[in-house]
Amino acid sequence: MTLTLDAPRIVTTHPLLQVRNVSKSYGSVKALRDVSALAYPGEVLGIVGESGSGKSTLLRMMNLEETPNTGSYTLDLPDVSGNLFDLDRFARRMLCATRIGIVYQNPHLGLLMKHSSSGNVAERLLVAGERSFAVLRAKATAALEASEFPLDRLDAPPIELSGGMQQRVQLAKAIALEPALLLLDEPTTGLDVSVQALVLDTLKRLQQERRITMVIVSHDLGVIKTLADRVMVMRGGAVVEAGLADQIFQDPQHAYTQQLVHAKL
Amino acid sequence: MTPVLDIEGLSKGFTLHHLGNQIEAFDNISFKVAAGEFVLLKGANGAGKSTLLRTLYRSYLPRAGVIRFHSVHGPIDLARAADIDIAHLRRTEIGFVTQFLQARPRVSAEAIVAEPLRLHGVPADEALARARAALSTFGVKQDLWKAYPTTFSGGEQQKVNLARALILPQKLLLLDEPTASLDANARKALVSRLAELKAAGTALIGVFHHPGDVEILIDRVVDLTPEITQSEDRMDVDI
Numbered sequence: 001m002t003l004t005l006d007a008p009r010i011v012t013t014h015p016l017l018q019v020r021n022v023s024k025s026y027g028s029v030k031a032l033r034d035v036s037a038l039a040y041p042g043e044v045l046g047i048v049g050e051s052g053s054g055k056s057t058l059l060r061m062m063n064l065e066e067t068p069n070t071g072s073y074t075l076d077l078p079d080v081s082g083n084l085f086d087l088d089r090f091a092r093r094m095l096c097a098t099r100i101g102i103v104y105q106n107p108h109l110g111l112l113m114k115h116s117s118s119g120n121v122a123e124r125l126l127v128a129g130e131r132s133f134a135v136l137r138a139k140a141t142a143a144l145e146a147s148e149f150p151l152d153r154l155d156a157p158p159i160e161l162s163g164g165m166q167q168r169v170q171l172a173k174a175i176a177l178e179p180a181l182l183l184l185d186e187p188t189t190g191l192d193v194s195v196q197a198l199v200l201d202t203l204k205r206l207q208q209e210r211r212i213t214m215v216i217v218s219h220d221l222g223v224i225k226t227l228a229d230r231v232m233v234m235r236g237g238a239v240v241e242a243g244l245a246d247q248i249f250q251d252p253q254h255a256y257t258q259q260l261v262h263a264k265l
Numbered sequence: 266m267t268p269v270l271d272i273e274g275l276s277k278g279f280t281l282h283h284l285g286n287q288i289e290a291f292d293n294i295s296f297k298v299a300a301g302e303f304v305l306l307k308g309a310n311g312a313g314k315s316t317l318l319r320t321l322y323r324s325y326l327p328r329a330g331v332i333r334f335h336s337v338h339g340p341i342d343l344a345r346a347a348d349i350d351i352a353h354l355r356r357t358e359i360g361f362v363t364q365f366l367q368a369r370p371r372v373s374a375e376a377i378v379a380e381p382l383r384l385h386g387v388p389a390d391e392a393l394a395r396a397r398a399a400l401s402t403f404g405v406k407q408d409l410w411k412a413y414p415t416t417f418s419g420g421e422q423q424k425v426n427l428a429r430a431l432i433l434p435q436k437l438l439l440l441d442e443p444t445a446s447l448d449a450n451a452r453k454a455l456v457s458r459l460a461e462l463k464a465a466g467t468a469l470i471g472v473f474h475h476p477g478d479v480e481i482l483i484d485r486v487v488d489l490t491p492e493i494t495q496s497e498d499r500m501d502v503d504i
Contacts, residue, residue, distance in 0.1 A: 038349075040349050043349070043352065197370050198370075198371075201369065201370055201371055201372075204369065208380075208383075208384070226369075229352050230349070230352070242348075243326070243348055244323060244324070244348045244351060244352060247324055247325065247326060247348075250319065250324045250325065251279070251319075251325040253280070253326065254282075255282035255283075258281070258282050258283065259282075259283070262283070
């Protein structure tokens with residue numbers, strides 16, 4: 001028995017995020033093949049797959065950094081309507097700065113490494129129009145505190161910080177404006193196991209306290225298992241299986257998912 | 266009696282792609298459970314008792330059949346419902362008690378127990394007070410309430426697990442050997458909490474290694490031994 005994306009829903013009505021039938025080619029390489037995804041308010045959607053499966057490309061589309069050849073993207077938010085892929089560059093930038101937060105695997109993509117950590121967070125607030133220095137400082141400090149960043153290092157530039165702390169600065173920047181959607185691209189890959197556990201713990205706590213809708217991409221099944229409510233498995237640019245996290249891990253249906261789950265240490 | 270669950274022709278098997286074969290778990294099971302009823306699943310090891318519970322909870326996808334659950338939102342087939350609906354029902358109407366606690370690093374015992382109440386919208390202070398009362402009922406000593414259960418013994422972890430799983434009354438509760446590794450007092454506390462939930466209308470389906478522990482609660486037995494699969498009256502069963 002297989003379940004489709006559009007199985008009749010009785011309890012929950014509107015997804016926050018809807019990506020429909022997205023395909024993307026880079027020359028002759030098909031990065032995404034007719035991919036659809038939904039995320040409901042307050043849930044964590046996990047996307048797993050090996051390198052080259054298209055999972056990060058999909059996440060970059062959700063952050064409007066890429067435009068597909070075909071397909072649509074909508075967010076169910078006040079003042080946001082239509083296919084977001086049709087927005088111009090400026091509208092995309094404003095939407096991403098104010099409603100969507102992202103944490104990249106590589107902090108260099110998300111942070112100005114030589115500016116202070118609090119300045120990195122404040123920059124996000126400036127984009128949204130905040131101009132008072134006192135407010136900027138207070139809000140940046142609050143976001144860093146929520147991300148469990150040590151407050152005696154507020155003025156330290158990320159380049160002087162450990163990998164785990166750099167991820168906390170990225171996280172603070174991402175949540176500073178209380179976004180409706182938080183995108184996480186391999187947020188703990190490359191961190192020591194103990195540091196990884198602490199960052200995951202912070203994410204879990206933030207998710208429970210603030211009910212932020214999250215989409216997390218990782219090749220690490222343990223990370224996905226810890227955080228995700230529902231999981232999509234990708235391979236070769238297509239979705240091979242999707243389901244509740246415990247069902248994907250305990251009763252995987254597709255041959256590739258079984259291989260993936262059985263290979264987990 | 267108010268129906269809670271109607272199971273019709275439910276079958277489950279596993280396809281093992283790397284071996285190129287199928288393993289059958291159970292086939293064509295049908296039974297009903299009403300509000301306030303306690304159904305014991307019986308059968309030898311490997312008869313599919315735990316598999317059936319996990320299929321009802323949708324951790325496993327059934328191969329065929331209907332699992333009609335009478336939700337507050339109306340009847341819903343758990344075999345086919347959207348994942349997001351199942352996730353919602355798990356938070357609000359369907360509980361699953363296993364033998365294992367899923368402890369998270371740096372989360373205290375009382376916070377773990379209070380969590381289902383918090384997610385249900387109970388204010389923090391009240392949730393914490395109720396969590397502490399539940400821990401105390403199951404015999405977890407007060408000096409452990411703020412500790413992290415990752416380091417607890419198996420029995421203590423199981424008490425925290427039960428306190429958490431049973432704190433929020435639910436419409437349907439699935440129990441997978443919850444008495445394993447419990448001492449006599451905790452077993453007694455468990456039976457009395459289950460009796461409370463049953464009296465309040467919770468439908469219970471359980472697998473027990475020693476059904477004698479819950480004998481006074483059992484209304485019906487469903488035997489999963491192949492070719493028997495049907496309800497029996499409790500008087501015929503040797504427990």
